Amino acid sequence: MTSTETQKAPASRPAGRRVQKLDERLAGYKGVWVFVEYERGHVHPVSWELLGEGRKLADALKVELAAVLLGPPDSAIRAFCDQAIHYGADLCYLACHPALKDYRNAPYTAILTELVNRYCPEILLLGATTLGRDLAGSVATTLKTGLTADCTGLAIDPENRGLAATRPTFGGSLLCTIVTLNYRPQMATIRPRVMVTPQADPARTGRVIDHPVTLVEESIVTKVLQFIPDDHVAEANLPFADIIVSGGRGMKRQENFRLIQDLARVLGAEVGASRPVIQAGWVGADRQVGQSGKTVRPRLYIAAGISGAVQHRVGMDKSDVIIAINEDANAPIFDFAHYGIVGNAMTILPALTQAFTEHLQARKQAC
Amino acid sequence: MHILVCIKQVPDSAQIRVHPVTNTIMRQGVPAIVNPYDLYALEEALRLKDRYRGRITALCMGPPQAEAALRKALAFGADEAILLTDRAFAGADTLATSYALSAAIRQVHQSLPVDLVFAGKQTIDGDTAQVGPGIATRLDMQLLTYVSKIVSLDLSAREIVVHRRSEGGVQVLKTRLPALITVLEGINDMRFASLTDVFRAERHKLTTWSKDDAHIEDVTKIGLKGSPTAVSKVFAPTSTNRRAEIIETQSGQPVDLAATLVAKIVSRHPDVALAINPSPVPDERPL
Amino acid sequence: MSEHFDAIVVGAGPAGNTAAYTMAKAGLKVLQIERGEYSGSKNVQGAILYSDALERVIPDFREDAPLERHIIEQRVWVLDDESYLGGTYRSADFSKPPHNRYTIIRSQFDRWFSQKVRDAGALVVCETTVLDLHMDGRQVVGVRTDRENGSVYADVVILADGVNSLLARKAGFHEELKPKDVGLAVKEIHFLPESTIEERFNVKGTEGVVIEMAGKITQGMVGTGFLYTNKESVTIGVGCLLSDFKKSGIAPYALLEQMKEHPAIKPLLAGGEMKEYTAHLIPEGGYNAIPAVYGDGWLIVGDAGMFVNAVHREGSNLAMTTGRIAAETVIDLKARDKPMTARNLAAYRAALDESFVMKDLKKYKDVPDIMDRNRQFFTAYPNLASQAAHTLLTVDGVDKKTKERAIRKTFTRARTTFGLFADAFKLWRAFE
Numbered sequence A: 001m002t003s004t005e006t007q008k009a010p011a012s013r014p015a016g017r018r019v020q021k022l023d024e025r026l027a028g029y030k031g032v033w034v035f036v037e038y039e040r041g042h043v044h045p046v047s048w049e050l051l052g053e054g055r056k057l058a059d060a061l062k063v064e065l066a067a068v069l070l071g072p073p074d075s076a077i078r079a080f081c082d083q084a085i086h087y088g089a090d091l092c093y094l095a096c097h098p099a100l101k102d103y104r105n106a107p108y109t110a111i112l113t114e115l116v117n118r119y120c121p122e123i124l125l126l127g128a129t130t131l132g133r134d135l136a137g138s139v140a141t142t143l144k145t146g147l148t149a150d151c152t153g154l155a156i157d158p159e160n161r162g163l164a165a166t167r168p169t170f171g172g173s174l175l176c177t178i179v180t181l182n183y184r185p186q187m188a189t190i191r192p193r194v195m196v197t198p199q200a201d202p203a204r205t206g207r208v209i210d211h212p213v214t215l216v217e218e219s220i221v222t223k224v225l226q227f228i229p230d231d232h233v234a235e236a237n238l239p240f241a242d243i244i245v246s247g248g249r250g251m252k253r254q255e256n257f258r259l260i261q262d263l264a265r266v267l268g269a270e271v272g273a274s275r276p277v278i279q280a281g282w283v284g285a286d287r288q289v290g291q292s293g294k295t296v297r298p299r300l301y302i303a304a305g306i307s308g309a310v311q312h313r314v315g316m317d318k319s320d321v322i323i324a325i326n327e328d329a330n331a332p333i334f335d336f337a338h339y340g341i342v343g344n345a346m347t348i349l350p351a352l353t354q355a356f357t358e359h360l361q362a363r364k365q366a367c
Numbered sequence B: 001m002h003i004l005v006c007i008k009q010v011p012d013s014a015q016i017r018v019h020p021v022t023n024t025i026m027r028q029g030v031p032a033i034v035n036p037y038d039l040y041a042l043e044e045a046l047r048l049k050d051r052y053r054g055r056i057t058a059l060c061m062g063p064p065q066a067e068a069a070l071r072k073a074l075a076f077g078a079d080e081a082i083l084l085t086d087r088a089f090a091g092a093d094t095l096a097t098s099y100a101l102s103a104a105i106r107q108v109h110q111s112l113p114v115d116l117v118f119a120g121k122q123t124i125d126g127d128t129a130q131v132g133p134g135i136a137t138r139l140d141m142q143l144l145t146y147v148s149k150i151v152s153l154d155l156s157a158r159e160i161v162v163h164r165r166s167e168g169g170v171q172v173l174k175t176r177l178p179a180l181i182t183v184l185e186g187i188n189d190m191r192f193a194s195l196t197d198v199f200r201a202e203r204h205k206l207t208t209w210s211k212d213d214a215h216i217e218d219v220t221k222i223g224l225k226g227s228p229t230a231v232s233k234v235f236a237p238t239s240t241n242r243r244a245e246i247i248e249t250q251s252g253q254p255v256d257l258a259a260t261l262v263a264k265i266v267s268r269h270p271d272v273a274l275a276i277n278p279s280p281v282p283d284e285r286p287l
Numbered sequence C: 001m002s003e004h005f006d007a008i009v010v011g012a013g014p015a016g017n018t019a020a021y022t023m024a025k026a027g028l029k030v031l032q033i034e035r036g037e038y039s040g041s042k043n044v045q046g047a048i049l050y051s052d053a054l055e056r057v058i059p060d061f062r063e064d065a066p067l068e069r070h071i072i073e074q075r076v077w078v079l080d081d082e083s084y085l086g087g088t089y090r091s092a093d094f095s096k097p098p099h100n101r102y103t104i105i106r107s108q109f110d111r112w113f114s115q116k117v118r119d120a121g122a123l124v125v126c127e128t129t130v131l132d133l134h135m136d137g138r139q140v141v142g143v144r145t146d147r148e149n150g151s152v153y154a155d156v157v158i159l160a161d162g163v164n165s166l167l168a169r170k171a172g173f174h175e176e177l178k179p180k181d182v183g184l185a186v187k188e189i190h191f192l193p194e195s196t197i198e199e200r201f202n203v204k205g206t207e208g209v210v211i212e213m214a215g216k217i218t219q220g221m222v223g224t225g226f227l228y229t230n231k232e233s234v235t236i237g238v239g240c241l242l243s244d245f246k247k248s249g250i251a252p253y254a255l256l257e258q259m260k261e262h263p264a265i266k267p268l269l270a271g272g273e274m275k276e277y278t279a280h281l282i283p284e285g286g287y288n289a290i291p292a293v294y295g296d297g298w299l300i301v302g303d304a305g306m307f308v309n310a311v312h313r314e315g316s317n318l319a320m321t322t323g324r325i326a327a328e329t330v331i332d333l334k335a336r337d338k339p340m341t342a343r344n345l346a347a348y349r350a351a352l353d354e355s356f357v358m359k360d361l362k363k364y365k366d367v368p369d370i371m372d373r374n375r376q377f378f379t380a381y382p383n384l385a386s387q388a389a390h391t392l393l394t395v396d397g398v399d400k401k402t403k404e405r406a407i408r409k410t411f412t413r414a415r416t417t418f419g420l421f422a423d424a425f426k427l428w429r430a431f432e
C-alpha cells in the first residue's frame, strides 16, 4: 500500500551512503576553469560573471583560476584573453583554429576535452546558454564525469574541497544542491544574470597559454551554412535592463498594458510579463520573465498584477528592489517584494507614472 | 526512414510541493504527464513521417507506470513503443540515463537502423537538457540542439538542414544522418489523436525491456552506481524571508500611495533613482 | 468507426468504475470513456470510502488500494462564532480489521480502481469527452466523442458522468438541475507531518478522525463543514446549497477562509501548507429529485442519478452500488439474450428499490425541504445551543435548575414555544 510517495531528501550530509573520498589519481586535478564563450567578435557576458564566481571558488581552494577561450585566430580573441585576466583569471588557455570560427559541437567538444585531459582542472564552469549546455553535455559524457545544469549558486564544501552546485528543479518549486562524487573535473553550467559581473581590473596580469590545435575542416561533418542574427532593434533586452516594469494576468486585458508601457517610458524601463500574459498573446514571448523565460537582475523591478508564483519568482527575485502592486494582500509576491501597494493596478500605475514624472521634473530643476 | 523519439514521463511540476516541516518532496496526488517538451519532438518526428514515410519508435526509461506516456505517443502515431524499466536504473543522473538509453537505441538499431533520434529540449523535472547531448555523444551521432526548424531532409544523400537557435541568432546547419535533434518548444502544434488511434494505442502490446534486454552488462554504469553526481540537499526556495513593506497612507488614495512610495525609493535607494533614465525618443518597438 | 461494444460506460468515477469492472469481469466487451487525463484527475471528494460497497465487487481491495487512514473516531460539532458544542464517538472496535471506513485521496484511489478495470479487460479511454448520444428512434445506440472518428456503438450506454450530467439533460432524460437540489462544496488539503496529525488528533498508525460541523460556519446557509485526517494531510471543506450561495452572495472560498479562522478549527491546521483547492457540486435533492434512471438502451448511475445521501454524507458508496446493480442488470439481460429495452432495463430500478440505496434515500426524502424552510437550524440554534452550554458550564454560584430555566427562556424567546416543538418534530420525523 503506497498511497503517499514522498521522496526523502537526504540530510545535509553529502550523498547518503555514497562515499565521496577521492581517488589518488583524481587528486592531481587542480584549478578552476571558466569556459569563455566567444562568438562572432563578442564574449557572452555570462563568462565574465563566471570569472567573478570562479575567482571566489579558486580563492577558497587556494588554486589558480583559468579562462579557456576557443575560436578563430583573429585579433579580437587575444584581446579577450587580457580581458579575462582583468576580470580575475590568473591564466588563459587559448585554442585558435579557423575551424573554430562558428560554434559546432564536434570540434569544440574535441578541443575542450583535449585541454581538460592535458591540464586536469578540478572544476570546469560554462554558461548555461544554448552553446554552453550543448558543449558541456558532450564534454561531460566524453570525460565520463558529472555535470550539474543551470546552476544558480556555487560553493566549496570546506570538508572535502568539493563543488556544491545549487540549482532549481521541478520547475523552480525546489532547489537542490548537487555534488560530484569520485569523478573529475566537476562540471556545471550556470544561468546567466545570476552571478554578479565583477569589476575589471586593467592592472591585473597573467599568462596566456597557446594550445596548438590540429583540426581538419573536411573531417568535420556538420557545416554552418549561414548565421541569421536576431533583429536586435526589435528584441527586448530584459536580462540587461536596469529597470523593468512587468504586468501579469491581473492586468486583465491587453489594452491595460498601455499603463505598464506609460510607466516604463517615464522610467526608461523595459516591459516584462508573466507567462499567462505571453500565453494570452498580449505581449511577445521575448518578454517573459521566469523559469521558462528570462532571468533578470535589474536595479528596480515593478510587478503589477503578478501573483508571484515560484516559476516567476526564480526569474526576478535577485532584483535589487522589487515593488509589487496587487489587489490581494495575501498574494505570495508580497513575501519577497521589498515594497508593496495593495490596490488596483489600473489606478495605482497611472498614479506611479505621475509621481515619477514629478520626481524627474524636480530632479531636472535641481540641476 | 526510422526515427526514434525519447520521451519521459514527469510529474507535473506545477503541482509539486515541498513539505513545510520535513522538507520532503510531496508527490502525493501529483499527476504524471508526458514531458511537454517531448511532445514537440514527437510531433516533429510525426511530420517527417507524414512526408517521407517510415517508422517511429518511442523510447522511455522509467517505472512501469510510464507506460501511460508511451500509450500517448502510440495514439499520436508512433508505430512502436519501448519501455526501458528495471530497478537497476533507479537513481540515474544524466550520465547514467544517457548510457541506458543509448544502449537501448543500439539494440533497436540492430533490428532496424535508426536514422534520426529526437529528444525534447529538456525535461521539466530535471531541467538539465543534458540527456540529448549525452546520447548523441555516446552513439557518435551528429548533435543538433535547440532546433527551431527542419529546413530539408534528403534521404538519398542522407543530409539534413536545420535552424538551430543560438545566442543572438539562428545557425543554419547542414549535417549527415544519423543525427540527434533536440527540439525547441513552440515549433509546432501537437496533433489530436482520433478515437481509432486511441483504441489502437490502448490495445497495442508494449515492448518492455529490462537491462538485460537492452544488453547492459556493466551495472556500474547505470542507476545510482553509474551516476557521478549526487543530490546532497533539497530545499524550498524560501531563503529570503522578507515581507514587503506595505505602503499605507491616511487617505489610501492612489496618488498619495504613489507619492509616498516614490519618496521612499528616492531617499533610500539613490542608485535606483539614478538608473531612471527616460529615453528622449519614444520606444517604437512592439510589445 | 464501426466497432461495436456490449456496453459503453461514460465516466470513470466510482460509479463508472464499478459498472465497467463488474461487466468486464463477467466477460462483456466494455468501453469506458473518461474526459479527464486519467481516472480521478478531476474528481473531488472529502473523501470517506465506505468499505461495504467496494467489498462487494473487489473483496480483497485492502491489499493494494491506496487507503489513507481508517476511521476510529467521529466528532459532530455545532459551532457558533467562538465556540462549539459537540459529541464524540470513538471506539477501539473500529480499529479491528476489517475496517469499515477509510479516508482516501480520490485522484489516487480512482487511478487504482481504473487499473483494476483495465485488468478486468475493459478498454479504457481517457482525455476523451462524450458529447452526444446516438439514437435510433428512442433507443440509445452509441455515443459521439470529441475526437476525430469519434462515434462508437454499443447495446447499452451507462451514464456515470457525475452530478452535472450534461448528457442526460441533452438527451432529455433529465431536467435542468435546480440550484436548491445541488450543494456546492469547496475543499482544501493541508499538508501536516504524520507525527503532528498523530499528536493533534490522538491517533496512531493508520487511525483517523472525522469531524462533521454545522452551525454558524455556513453563515445561515443550508450546509455543513467537514475535516478528515489523511496520512500526511488534513482535508477541510464546507458545502452549502447552490441556491443559498446565490442568494447570499457569499463566495464559497471566502466561506471556507472564514471557517478556517474559527478558534476551534484554526489550531488543527496550524503549520500546514495548503496543497490543493477544489470545488465541486453535490446532488442534494434526495429521493424526490431522482430522475428517470433507465430507458431504451441507457442507464444512469451515481451522482448523475442524484444518488447521494446528503444527510449522512454518503455518495461514493451509492455510486458504487448503483454502478454494480446496473452492471448486473446488463449482465443478466445479456446472458438471457434479451434486448436492452426500457422494459427489460426496468429490472435495474426494481433492484435499486430493494437495495439500501432507495430505502435510505426514501427515509430522508423530506430532509432537504425541511432544512430549506427552517433556517434557524443554521443560524439561531447553534448560538442558542452554545449559549446554553456556556451557561451550564460556567461555575458562578447559580444553581443548575435556575440555569436551565434561563436557557429554556432564551430558546423560547428566539422562537415561539410552538415553533421549537414543531422544529424538533419535523426533524425527528425526517430522520426517523
Ligand SMILES: Cc1cc2nc3c(=O)[nH]c(=O)nc-3n(C[C@H](O)[C@H](O)[C@H](O)COP(=O)(O)OP(=O)(O)OC[C@H]3O[C@@H](n4cnc5c(N)ncnc54)[C@H](O)[C@@H]3O)c2cc1C
Pocket (backbone or CB within 6 Å): A171, A247, A248, A249, A250, A251, A273, A274, A275, A276, A277, A288, A289, A290, A291, A292, A293, A294, A304, A305, A306, A307, A308, A309, A310, A311, A312, A315, A325, A326, A327, A328, A331, A343, A344, A345, A346, B013, B014, B124
Ligand atoms: C514548467 C512551468 C514553467 C513556468 N514558467 C513560468 C515563467 O517563466 N514565468 C512566469 O511568469 N510563469 C511561469 N509559469 C507559470 C506560473 O506557475 C504562474 O502560473 C504564473 O507566473 C502566474 O502569472 P500571474 O501572476 O500573472 O497570474 P495569476 O497567478 O493569475 O495572478 C494574477 C494576480 O493579479 C492580481 N490582480 C488581479 N486583478 C488585479 C488588479 N486589478 N490590480 C492589481 N492586482 C490584481 C491577483 O490578486 C493575482 O495575484 C510556469 C509554470 C510551469 C508549470
Ligand SMILES: Cc1cc2nc3c(=O)[nH]c(=O)nc-3n(C[C@H](O)[C@H](O)[C@H](O)COP(=O)(O)OP(=O)(O)OC[C@H]3O[C@@H](n4cnc5c(N)ncnc54)[C@H](O)[C@@H]3O)c2cc1C
Pocket (backbone or CB within 6 Å): C010, C011, C012, C013, C014, C015, C016, C017, C033, C034, C035, C036, C039, C040, C042, C043, C044, C045, C046, C047, C048, C049, C050, C128, C129, C130, C131, C160, C161, C162, C163, C166, C167, C185, C186, C187, C237, C239, C280, C281, C282, C301, C302, C303, C304, C307, C308, C313, C314, C315, C316, C317, C318, C319
Ligand atoms: C466535497 C465533497 C465531499 C464528499 N465527501 C464524500 C464522502 O466523504 N464519502 C462519500 O461516499 N461521498 C462523498 N462525496 C460524494 C461523492 O464524491 C460522489 O457521490 C461520487 O464521486 C459520485 O461518483 P460518480 O462516479 O457518480 O461521479 P464522479 O465521481 O463525479 O465521476 C464522474 C466522471 O465522469 C466524467 N465525465 C463527466 N462527463 C463526461 C463526459 N461527457 N464524457 C466523459 N467523461 C465524463 C468525469 O470526468 C468524472 O471522472 C463528496 C462529494 C464532494 C463534492
Ligand SMILES: Nc1ncnc2c1ncn2[C@@H]1O[C@H](COP(=O)(O)O)[C@@H](O)[C@H]1O
Pocket (backbone or CB within 6 Å): B006, B007, B008, B009, B035, B037, B038, B041, B059, B060, B061, B062, B094, B097, B101, B118, B119, B120, B121, B122, B123, B124, B126, B127, B128, B129, B130, B131, B132
Ligand atoms: N528517462 C528518459 N526516458 C526517455 N527519454 C528521456 C529520459 N530522460 C531524458 N530523456 C530525453 O532527454 C531530453 C532531455 O532531458 P533532460 O536532460 O533530463 O532535461 C528529454 O526531453 C527527453 O527527450
